[in-house]
Amino acid sequence: MTFLPHSLTGRLLFWLSVGAAGMLLVLGFFFHGELRRLVIASVDTTLHSKAQIFTGLLHEEHGEVELGLSEIIAGEYVIPRSGHYYRVMRGKTIIAASPSLADDDFPFVAETALSAVGTTGELFFTARGPAGEPVRVLRYHHQAFGDLFEVTLAESLSDGLVMIETFRRFLLIALSLGVLLLCLASWWIVRNSLAPLAWFTATIETITHKNLDERIDTGKTVHELAGIAGSFNNMLDRLSHVFESQKRLVADASHELKTPLAVIRTQCDVTLQRERSIGEYTEAIQFIRDETCNVARLVNDLLSLARLDAGLMASTESAPVRVNDLIAHAVRMTARPAEDREVRVMIESGDSLMIQGSRPSLEEALLNLVENAIRYNRVGGAVHIAASSEPGDRIAIEISDTGCGISEQDRERIFERFYRAAATRGSDGSGLGLSIVKGIVEAHGGEIRVASTPGEGSRFTIILPAAIRP
């Protein structure tokens, strides 16, 4: 319905007006028709009574049949074109006709098809009178005195038609006024009915990022809007949850970034506050260098997380990746720390296993897990990496270590950003590694699980979709 206005008020008003006008028109037509029917019916009744009288007034005198019209009855037929007419015929001869006909005879022919034939042989129809006025005609045949008489009576419809015309004008004015009034009333009603919508809009507009915890009072709005208000509140809940976690992340990130910066700054200030030996300067610079590496790693981790959050793990990068390549990469990158801590790394993997995904991300995820398994292992411990295919076209990679394990309460939180299990505090990890791994795995439509026996070790399992075989 493109011709309809875009506003709800406009639409409601349009349909209400069309409906009201239509209804009033139908009613008007009905009353108009009914009135006309009533007028004609009353004229017909008059004609019928008069016919009775006329029949009674026919009498035979001297072998001639005459119409003995009394003065009272004759009165209205005397004035020419008074609107009251009669004619009595015997065969082809007029034996009596009203003076009101003057000189004109007229055929009293029906204008339209004959409408009704009474059971008594009476025939009513509408025709034109001598003055061209509409008349109602009654024609009937009367058997008397051994002959057949045709009596025709006519009554002008002018009075009735004037009344109908007046009524029609009245109806026209009343209809227009009615439609106008209805329009105004409906405009008022529509406006008032839509007032809660305006309130709703105004309330929504007051909600910004600064007062995201404000809600629309569903009890205050009308029943029909309560649903929308509820959904809107739910949306606000979700938004404010995301907003809060983003705010917390920014606060955490700034805390985590400022701390190593404070260390570097203080190292500089302390070193510079007096003359020092070459050895002390060298030590200070090395310290600053190490700390800078930590900051760089943290910044990289934060950027990885930001990319994951923004959904920038482009699916265009998605390609089949050999699981063995991923494992080999992780083992190669961790060879130094593994050697330092005397940790043995064992691999158990089928050659043909392929994962569908982004190679750099998957490498990062696996490297993180293997790094953790080595860093938090005991000296001389072991790391076991095993890959196998799972039902449902999925591939599981397990990384088990012989470290101190993860307590149950830590297990619930280790994937949270910046969370460090008690045992890892004070180490130089950023607290973001596992969040990143989880983010990468989930972005690939996979899942990550952790099992651990404190004191014996932990096992991380990532389950990822297998490569699509061409």
Next chain:
Amino acid sequence: MKILVIEDERRLARLLKQGLEENGFTVDLAHDGAEGRFQVENYPYDGVLLDLTLPEVDGLTILDSLRKRGSDVPVLIITARGEVDDRIKGLNLGADDYLAKPFDLNELIARLRALIRRSRGKPSPLLTVGDLVVDTNGRTVSRAGTEIQLSAREYDILAYLTLNAGRVVSRTELIEHIYKTDYDWDSNVIDVFISYLRTKIDKGFPTPLIHTVRGAGYILKAES
């Protein structure tokens, strides 16, 4: 002046200790909230550097319980949480000052000195008793306009006595405010330093400033 540094980031704590010690402070370290709270509640300190995000007990909780116990030790909050809300909360809970990480070490030391002086009712960095002047910024001492060379320990003891001029200070109090908490002390060491100080400060002047109060300790005052 003895300072307690409550900071869980060990590298920063170690650097603060070094930086403060090189500026004449005596420093104790606490690496978590529980340890920090125990130390600040059980040992006398001239000032506390307090980090807010701490394991076990967080900084604001330590501050709150410290003030509720009626302690008025100057507390300088150092934190990476730089939001105005956190500052207001910290100051409302009774912190004396606030520094956001990363901070300037010299600013930190200047603020810490000012806090300690003000807590003793002496806002000026120049402390005077009679004609003795102690410059707490330059760590220099002069009497009647003549500069006097002091060793670090001698200065520490004199500065503490000057800050508390007119009040009897016991040997134990001096040791507690000048030596680290784990120092295995012998109060005779104070008597030795006092006798050095007397030689350097009072000798050759008509009115002695350092007085011994028998059985109680020492007092620094201009008139006898």
